[in-house]
Amino acid sequence: MPPTDASADAGPVPVHPVHPVHPVHPGRSGHPGPAEDVRDGEDTLDLRLPSELRALFAGQAPDADIGGTAAPATETLAHPPIGPFDAPDAPDTPGALDTVDLLDQVGTWGPTRTPVGLFRLQPVRIERDLPVISRWMNDPAVAAFWQLAGSLTQTEDHLRAQLAGDGRSVPCLGLLDGTPMSYWEIYRADLDPLARHYPARPHDTGIHLLIGDVADRRRGLGSALLRAVADLVLDRRPACARVVAEPDLHNTPSVAAFLNAGYRYAAEVDLPAKRAALMIRDRSLRHLM
Structure with missing residues (x-):
């Protein structure tokens, strides 16, 4: 598991990788501070929903992309400017529409100011975004935390493990x-091995972040976006x-x-x-902090 550092101003912001993508390391639980609700002996397991429930809720998958074919997988053409009303993307992996949506359709969350x-x-x-993410x-500053420097194939494997x-x-x-400027992973922390290391609650949502270009680091973007994405999660x-x-x-x-x-610093x-x-x-506490 690459370290999970989300640095708003200091460059790449990876947060603990999720299930098969960045295997979470087994280890001792942390020691939550006084503000944390510690439930002794409670351990959240790495759960997988039965196929029957997946079939039952298959209709909850994100809507398909209405925009036609994807742009060529080149960094120059892969990311035309995207307006606030573009349709969400279709899942990139065959069979993705058959899975239960555990994150309330991230692709439909829309823009936020x-x-x-x-x-x-x-x-x-993959075909559109792989070159820029790779x-x-x-970038050495990113690789130090994410440990995914290497060929396109290595980055693709990382992405496909989630998709x-x-x-x-x-x-x-x-x-x-x-303009694409950062990479995020939005994940169910309560269903992730991370839950073995803290008193997880149902539907806890985790984030991993890296800021892509050096020019976008150390100028306050990270803090602003970490707040915005947390608010998106809580709103959606x-x-x-x-x-x-x-x-x-x-x-x-x-x-x-x-x-x-x-x-808040919890543990x-x-x-x-x-x-x-x-x-x-x-x-x-979101309106107080």
Whole structure:
């Protein structure tokens, strides 16, 4: 599992990778602070829904893209500016429409206005988005946390592991004023191995983030977008009461970015590759922080 550092101002912001994508490291549970509701002995398992329920709810999958064929998979043409009313993308993997939607149709969440511009999460499509995401993953500053530097195939495997899964993780591009500038993974933290390391609650939603280009780092974009995406999650997922992340405890700029975005420092968590700061943005506190 690459470390999960979300640095608003300090560059790449990966957060603990999800189920098959970034295997979460087994290890001791962290020690939540006084504000955390610790439930002794409670361990959230890595659950998978039975096929019967998937079939029953298959109709809840995201709407298909109405825009026709995808642009050529080149970085120059892959991302034409996208307006606020574009239709959501169709799932990129055969069979994706047959899975239960565990994240309330991320592709339909739409744009949100932020202090830095109009922002939108756009679910990844391999043929369109692979070149730019792979380029970002090969930036040394990003690779230090995500550990995905290498060929296009390595990045593609990482993306397909999520797209071919049961829907508990959705990889997305972050578009700011129509331009791709960040990569996100929105995932069900309560269904992820991360839940073994903290007192997870039903529908806890996790985020991983990296800022793609050096020019977009260290100028406050990260904090603004971390807040905006947390608010999107809470607005579009009524059952979710908390958004969680776990940056490396020693990545001070990353932890500061989360604090500036309205997350609280809830605990220190021992993961196999690092000691992490468990950051939580609560629905009940969102208007106070």
